[in-house]
Structure formats: C-alpha cells, structure tokens
Amino acid sequence: MGSYKEKFKEKADLASAEIKSLLKEHGNKVIGEVSLSQVYQGMRGITGLVTETSLLDSQEGIRFRGYSIPELQQKLPKAKGGSEPLPEGLFYLMLFNELPTEDDVNEMTAKWQRRSHVPTHVFNTIDALPLNTHPMTMFVVGIMALQTESNFAKEYARGMNKKDYWEHTFDDAMDLIARLPRIAAYVYRRKYKQNEHIQPNGLLDWSGNFAHMMGYKDEGFQELMRLYMTIHADHEGGNVSAHTTHLVGSALSDPYLSFAAGMNGLAGPLHGLANQEVIKWIFEMQESLGTDNPSKDQIAQYVQDTLAAGKVVPGYGHAVLRKTDPRFEAQMEFGKKHMPDDPLCQTVWNVYETVPPILQALGKVKNPWPNVDAHSGALLVHYGLKEYEFYTVMFAVSRALGVMASLIWDRALGFPLERPKSITTELVKRWLKGEDQVWGD
Numbered sequence: 529m530g531s532y533k534e535k536f537k538e539k540a541d542l543a544s545a546e547i548k549s550l551l552k553e554h555g556n557k558v559i560g561e562v563s564l565s566q567v568y569q570g571m572r573g574i575t576g577l578v579t580e581t582s583l584l585d586s587q588e589g590i591r592f593r594g595y596s597i598p599e600l601q602q603k604l605p606k607a608k609g610g611s612e613p614l615p616e617g618l619f620y621l622m623l624f625n626e627l628p629t630e631d632d633v634n635e636m637t638a639k640w641q642r643r644s645h646v647p648t649h650v651f652n653t654i655d656a657l658p659l660n661t662h663p664m665t666m667f668v669v670g671i672m673a674l675q676t677e678s679n680f681a682k683e684y685a686r687g688m689n690k691k692d693y694w695e696h697t698f699d700d701a702m703d704l705i706a707r708l709p710r711i712a713a714y715v716y717r718r719k720y721k722q723n724e725h726i727q728p729n730g731l732l733d734w735s736g737n738f739a740h741m742m743g744y745k746d747e748g749f750q751e752l753m754r755l756y757m758t759i760h761a762d763h764e765g766g767n768v769s770a771h772t773t774h775l776v777g778s779a780l781s782d783p784y785l786s787f788a789a790g791m792n793g794l795a796g797p798l799h800g801l802a803n804q805e806v807i808k809w810i811f812e813m814q815e816s817l818g819t820d821n822p823s824k825d826q827i828a829q830y831v832q833d834t835l836a837a838g839k840v841v842p843g844y845g846h847a848v849l850r851k852t853d854p855r856f857e858a859q860m861e862f863g864k865k866h867m868p869d870d871p872l873c874q875t876v877w878n879v880y881e882t883v884p885p886i887l888q889a890l891g892k893v894k895n896p897w898p899n900v901d902a903h904s905g906a907l908l909v910h911y912g913l914k915e916y917e918f919y920t921v922m923f924a925v926s927r928a929l930g931v932m933a934s935l936i937w938d939r940a941l942g943f944p945l946e947r948p949k950s951i952t953t954e955l956v957k958r959w960l961k962g963e964d965q966v967w968g969d
C-alpha cells in the first residue's frame with residue numbers, strides 16, 4: 529500500500545470509530561423539524577447529509593476543512609513565482625484534513641502526472657460526436673468512455689470485500705482527477721481550435737498543465753487557473769453536483785459513473801452552467817445597447833427587461849448563501865489586481881452595484897447577492913478565452929477535487945445507500961385529515 533493510502537486509512541479508522549461512538553451515544557437525538565413546504569420546495573434547509581470536506585455558512589461562505597478562501601490563499605503552497613494556491617494542496621487538505629507542506633503538494637502533482645494517461649478510445653469516443661455538441665456533453669461522454677479503466681468496477685466484479693471499497697475508490701479518484709485536464713483540454717481544442725492538440729508538459733503543476741494543454745501560455749492565465757480550480761472545488765454536500773455524485777456513489781456505482789452523473793447536474797443553468805449564462809447575458813446586453821461600456825442606468829433597465837421576460841438574472845442568488853459569495857470576492861480581487869481597467873470586469877462590477885437592490889425590491893428573492901458564476905467569465909475573456917460554452921467544463925474539472933475526496937470518505941466511513949422517503953399529494957391530503965401518516969418507519 530502506498531504511503532498516501534496508509535496515511536488515509538489511519539485517519540479514516542479514527543474517524544470511523546469516533547462516528548460509531550457518537551452515534552451509539554447520541555444517535556437518537558433529534559436535529560430538526562421538517563415542514564410540508566420544505567418537502568415541496570427543494571428540501572431547502574433540511575439537514576440530511578454528512579460531507580466532511582467543506583461546510584457552507586450562509587453569511588460567511590465556504591470553509592474547506594475549516595479554512596476560508598483568504599486563509600487558503602495564505603496557507604496553501606504556491607507555484608514558483610506565483611501567489612495563488614495550488615489546488616493539489618486543497619485536495620490534500622480535503623482528503624487528509626491536514627494542511628500540506630510544499631513537498632506534499634509536489635508529491636501530489638507527481639502522483640497525478642504519473643496517473644494522467646488517457647487511453648485512445650476516450651478521444652475516439654469524443655470524436656464520434658458532432659462538433660455542435662455542447663462541451664459539457666463531450667466532457668461527460670469522455671468520462672463515461674474512461675469508465676473502462678475503473679479499478680473499483682473490476683474489483684467489484686471479482687467479488688471485492690466491503691472493507692476494500694475505499695481503496696479502489698481512492699485509486700479511481702486519483703486516476704480520474706489526474707486525467708480530467710487532458711480530456712477537458714481535448715474537448716476545447718477539438719471544438720474551438722481546429723482539432724489541433726497540445727501534448728501535456730510533465731514539468732507543470734496540474735492547473736498549469738491544464739492551461740498549457742488548452743493553449744494558454746500567459747503566466748497570468750496559469751495563476752487564474754490555480755485560483756479558479758481552488759475556489760470551485762467544493763461547496764459542502766447539498767449542491768446538485770456534489771449531492772448527485774454522492775447519491776449515485778451510494779449505489780456503489782464506481783467513481784467514473786458517479787462523477788459523470790454529478791457533472792450532468794453541474795451542466796444545468798441554475799447550477800454550474802450559470803457561468804456561461806452570465807457572459808452570454810452580458811454580451812447580449814452589450815449588443816442590444818450597442819456599447820461595450822453600458823452605464824448603470826442602462827444595466828438597470830436591462831435587468832428589468834430580463835425579469836419582465838420571465839428569466840432569472842444569471843450569477844445572482846443562492847439556495848444557502850445570504851451574502852456576496854466570497855468566491856465572487858476572490859475573483860473581484862484578482863481582477864482589481866491584474867486587470868483593473870478591463871472593460872468587461874468593470875461591467876461585472878457595475879452589474880454588482882446595480883442588481884442587488886432590484887432583486888431585493890422583488891420581495892421574493894432570498895439572496896440578491898452575486899455567486900461565484902457572476903465573475904468567472906470576465907476574467908477568462910480577459911485572457912482570450914471567449915468560448916463561454918466551455919466555462920462549465922472548467923468548473924467540472926475543479927469540482928472533481930471536492931466530490932472525489934468526499935466519495936473516498938463515503939466509502940471509508942461505510943456510508944449506506946441513500947434512499948429518502950417520498951410522498952404523494954394524495955397521501956398529504958389523507959394525513960391532513962388525520963387518516964394516514966407521511967413519515968417513513
């Protein structure tokens with residue numbers, strides 16, 4: 529067993545024993561009540577999952593194993609000459625619940641480089657799709673083709689013992705993360721760069737190599753990638769992509785199948801696709817107003833028109849957050865440092881000043897503030913990445929870090945099949961008349 533696995537197993541055994549004794553003593557404690565509205569309205573506010581890698585506070589935003597984004601920017605190792613954290617370090621932190629040293633991060637980079645080979649049939653499968661296929665579809669199809677490589681699936685077919693599930697999940701998760709930048713970059717170059725591909729550079733870190741394979745050499749873009757891959761990695765367990773990965777994984781579907789399922793959720797416009805929707809919305813606004821530099825009054829009118837057309841303002845609102853997303857703030861800070869005069873970033877900042885009071889005035893929007901997706905596209909466009917349909921693929925590569933670390937923990941802690949109780953409105957009516965019950969046994 530490699531030293532990573534030994535280290536993980538030691539931590540997982542301790543955590544498992546702790547949870548066992550915690551449940552033995554407190555397992556019957558009631559942690560909340562559920563109203564009928566919550567059941568009908570997307571289970572908002574119901575605590576029903578354990579995800580160890582990160583925790584979201586409605587006011588403060590995300591903390592990864594207890595660390596906020598500014599703390600991660602300070603404490604995680606950086607690339608030589610860079611100032612943004614290396615996402616390898618964040619994965620290490622989420623997996624081992626321990627801040628990595630520079631050597632730990634270099635070791636993670638080296639392990640991922642060694643595991644990064646993508647078999648030819650994956651590229652052939654992507655090539656079978658028509659060029660007008662959305663990049664997220666190409667990406668997920670690529671992951672599904674890569675499922676042939678699953679250790680977990682092979683060992684399960686051979687009759688694996690339950691106590692070994694975590695180990696093969698670990699191997700699949702490491703392989704998958706190592707291979708995703710290559711698949712994503714392949715999709716990008718195939719769709720947008722005349723199918724001219726760039727070979728990986730084994731001397732670069734995981735995000736730096738991703739930027740390189742996409743064809744972006746600018747050191748500023750590589751720094752942006754490190755920040756982007758760090759801040760999009762995890763957002764506790766209830767969001768659609770993390771929850772779906774966990775749910776599908778709970779059926780013992782292997783990490784490839786589970787991740788692909790989660791990414792189909794990320795591809796929805798209310799979730800990860802919102803980053804493309806934001807830039808599309810801004811480009812359409814610029815076109816309809818005939819200016820690259822709309823005034824705040826013009827933006828306000830365009831927001832009102834968007835709402836009047838029965839559409840959401842993309843990049844604004846959140847199911848849990850009730851303040852400006854710290855991931856938006858981290859990107860705004862990056863923009864103010866590296867491209868303070870960029871007209872698109874300035875528009876994003878003007879939108880930030882304009883939208884919240886308008887959404888607040890509607891009286892129904894619980895969070896009028898921007899989320900992570902309101903800013904990301906403008907930074908990418910600055911470096912020339914204007915193909916906004918690709919943005920969610922980048923989000924997906926990053927999200928793998930959190931959901932795969934969590935899936936390893938799910939298997940190590942022996943979490944069971946997820947299967948909540950559902951009800952019908954007929955049953956609700958009988959329950960309201962006192963004729964039946966709505967809770968499971």
Ligand code: NMX
Pocket residue numbers: 797798799800802839840841842843844845846847848887892893894895899900901
């Ligand atoms: N623009 C217009 N209306 C909104 C917005 C918005 N940005 N956000 C919420 N609302 C509406 C929402 O559609 C609902 O209307 P109705 O009752 O007519 O159905 C009402 O306000 C109450 O919704 P909330 O309880 O505030 O929000 P909910 O928790 O249901 O949904 C989002 C959260 C994120 C789905 C929602 O805010 C939204 O659609 N935002 C725009 C899309 C977006 O940016 N998604 C990205 C989220 C982050 N991510 O990366 O996943």
Ligand code: MLT
Pocket residue numbers: 762763766767768769799847848899900
């Ligand atoms: C995320 O990063 O997953 C989004 O902000 C959505 C969420 O947390 O529900």
